[in-house]
Amino acid sequence: MSDAMLKIQKLEAWYGESHVLHGVDIEIAEGEVVTLLGRNGAGKTSTLRAIMGLVGRRAGSISFEGTELIGLRSDLIARKGIGYCPEERGIFASLDVTENLMLPPTLRPGGLEVAEIHTLFPNLKERARSPGTKLSGGEQQMLAIGRILRTGAKLLLLDEPSEGLAPVIVQQIGRTIRELKTRGFTVLLVEQNFRFAQTVADRHYVMEHGRVMDMVPNAELTSSLDRLNEYLSV
Amino acid sequence: MDDIFGIPAPLLFGQLLLGLINGAFYALLSLGLAVIFGMLNVINFAHGAQFMMGAFVAWMLLEYAGLNYWWALILAPLLVGLFGVLLERTMIARLYKLDHLYGLLLTFGLGLIIEGIFRNQYGSSGLPYRIPPQLSGAWDLGFMFMPIYRGWVVIVAAVMCLATWLVIEKTKIGSYLRASTENAALVQAFGINVPRLMTLTYGAGVALAAFAGVLAAPIYSVNPQMGSNLIIIVFAVVVIGGMGSILGSVITGFGLGIIEGLTKVFYPEASSTVIFVVMAIVLLARPAGLFGRA
Numbered sequence: 144m145s146d147a148m149l150k151i152q153k154l155e156a157w158y159g160e161s162h163v164l165h166g167v168d169i170e171i172a173e174g175e176v177v178t179l180l181g182r183n184g185a186g187k188t189s190t191l192r193a194i195m196g197l198v199g200r201r202a203g204s205i206s207f208e209g210t211e212l213i214g215l216r217s218d219l220i221a222r223k224g225i226g227y228c229p230e231e232r233g234i235f236a237s238l239d240v241t242e243n244l245m246l247p248p249t250l251r252p253g254g255l256e257v258a259e260i261h262t263l264f265p266n267l268k269e270r271a272r273s274p275g276t277k278l279s280g281g282e283q284q285m286l287a288i289g290r291i292l293r294t295g296a297k298l299l300l301l302d303e304p305s306e307g308l309a310p311v312i313v314q315q316i317g318r319t320i321r322e323l324k325t326r327g328f329t330v331l332l333v334e335q336n337f338r339f340a341q342t343v344a345d346r347h348y349v350m351e352h353g354r355v356m357d358m359v360p361n362a363e364l365t366s367s368l369d370r371l372n373e374y375l376s377v
Numbered sequence: 378m379d380d381i382f383g384i385p386a387p388l389l390f391g392q393l394l395l396g397l398i399n400g401a402f403y404a405l406l407s408l409g410l411a412v413i414f415g416m417l418n419v420i421n422f423a424h425g426a427q428f429m430m431g432a433f434v435a436w437m438l439l440e441y442a443g444l445n446y447w448w449a450l451i452l453a454p455l456l457v458g459l460f461g462v463l464l465e466r467t468m469i470a471r472l473y474k475l476d477h478l479y480g481l482l483l484t485f486g487l488g489l490i491i492e493g494i495f496r497n498q499y500g501s502s503g504l505p506y507r508i509p510p511q512l513s514g515a516w517d518l519g520f521m522f523m524p525i526y527r528g529w530v531v532i533v534a535a536v537m538c539l540a541t542w543l544v545i546e547k548t549k550i551g552s553y554l555r556a557s558t559e560n561a562a563l564v565q566a567f568g569i570n571v572p573r574l575m576t577l578t579y580g581a582g583v584a585l586a587a588f589a590g591v592l593a594a595p596i597y598s599v600n601p602q603m604g605s606n607l608i609i610i611v612f613a614v615v616v617i618g619g620m621g622s623i624l625g626s627v628i629t630g631f632g633l634g635i636i637e638g639l640t641k642v643f644y645p646e647a648s649s650t651v652i653f654v655v656m657a658i659v660l661l662a663r664p665a666g667l668f669g670r671a
């Protein structure tokens with residue numbers, strides 16, 4: 144895969160003195176949906192944060208469409224066309240739903256129209272004037288995903304969008320991710336919900352202790368369960 | 378003329394107006410402090426000096442360039458705001474990663490230095506600045522004479538506070554500010570240049586202080602201490618209103634000005650301490666301030 148959209152090599156990251164990533168290698172081709180699986184504390188969130196420049200220090204290489212991101216400030220990284228949906232969702236309490244939705248600036252042409260986002264997530268339209276954090280957990284997740292679809296970002300980093308949500312909401316988010324794939328988005332998805340990951344992804348990377356331990360195509364996931372068991376709590 | 382609560386009405390209304398004017402300055406200054414604190418997490422102790430600079434720049438524009446009050450009202454905030462931008466870029470921006478205390482110490486020191494420079498140059502006796510002719514004179518309101526300039530100050534300050542509030546609550550850049558106050562790192566990860574936003578915010582807060590300084594120039598004499606006398610009270614206002622609350626600082630500013638004015642009528646001995654008494658009571662009852670979020 145020399146034509147990878149995102150190519151991460153020997154990525155290391157630190158929070159202050161604590162060294163959390165020890166050489167992560169990941170490649171994603173344009174249009175792929177790829178997950179990062181792994182137990183609590185494996186380094187999944189840290190990998191996404193390192194891509195966005197949100198860790199204390201990082202080393203190695205993160206090449207996005209041929210541009211090296213190591214050394215760039217996080218706003219400049221985003222401007223290359225990357226949308227980030229954090230694990231804690233990051234909905235702003237002092238902004239209403241529409242302001243939250245419109246907050247991320249347009250990075251490139253070709254993002255979804257607000258009307259299209261409202262079609263994907265009708266709740267956001269109904270609650271347009273509510274303060275962001277007055278939404279339910281599921282609605283906040285929809286808002287956190289919805290707002291990065293507007294920007295024209297081609298690569299989406301989604302951190303555990305299914306976490307803590309009711310099964311029907313998880314299904315809705317699953318449908319959304321598949322829909323995004325057909326629209327040509329590339330997605331790097333952090334997941335602990337292994338069954339959910341299976342319904343949306345092309346490939347899976349498995350992390351432990353700040354390293355990528357394994358890579359499994361989705362078709363082989365079930366047959367690899369025994370091997371992966373030691374890394375995952377299935 | 379009638380008495381109200383045994384107080385002659387002109388005296389009561391006179392003090393009320395004086396309170397309102399002081400309140401206007403408290404509101405403008407604490408508003409700038411709140412905006413800066415919300416975005417930068419820095420308690421800007423140079424605020425009083427920057428207020429004083431506004432008054433001095435107005436005086437200099439007239440003295441050296443022949444530019445009148447109306448020019449000063451626009452140019453002084455711009456120039457002093459630009460100076461603020463310079464301070465932020467060269468010094469204050471280096472401290473964001475450290476504890477609050479460092480920003481406080483730095484700006485406190487800067488305030489002292491600025492004040493010292495002006496005292497060296499212009500002495501501490503104060504320079505006169507005339508009320509612009511369009512605003513001199515007084516209106517007869519029937520129950521009292523209202524100097525036009527004082528009415529102007531109250532109205533302009535209120536309009537300015539409202540405008541600032543509108544910018545923060547209703548505009549795109551205001552939504553960036555509010556969001557950055559909550560989680561600056563995430564706002565930046567969406568592609569917004571947060572460091573530049575911080576610089577602009579500091580510049581705007583400083584410009585607001587300078588604007589208040591220009592308004593103050595014809596009322597108080599232009600002197601190097603004019604800011605430090607005021608800023609102590611303004612910090613009390615900020616503590617009472619709640620650090621970082623925009624609306625809170627405006628309401629508290631005007632409210633405390635009025636309370637201070639009324640105290641001068643009913644119990645003059647306490648007029649210089651009443652604000653600090655209120656501060657102590659508020660801190661005991663609501664440590665985060667009247668409008669602060671704990």
Ligand SMILES: Nc1ncnc2c1ncn2[C@@H]1O[C@H](COP(=O)(O)OP(=O)(O)OP(=O)(O)O)[C@@H](O)[C@H]1O
Pocket residue numbers: 158161163181182183184185186187188189190230335
């Ligand atoms: N801000 C931080 N400062 C110091 N250490 C951190 C910080 N955030 C995470 N860590 C550490 O980094 C390691 C990886 O954490 P990370 O959040 O990336 O894991 P994760 O795979 O996302 O886990 P989870 O599934 O629980 O979200 C953990 O050991 C964690 O304790």
Ligand SMILES: [Mg+2]
Pocket residue numbers: 187188189230302
């Ligand atoms: Mg995580």
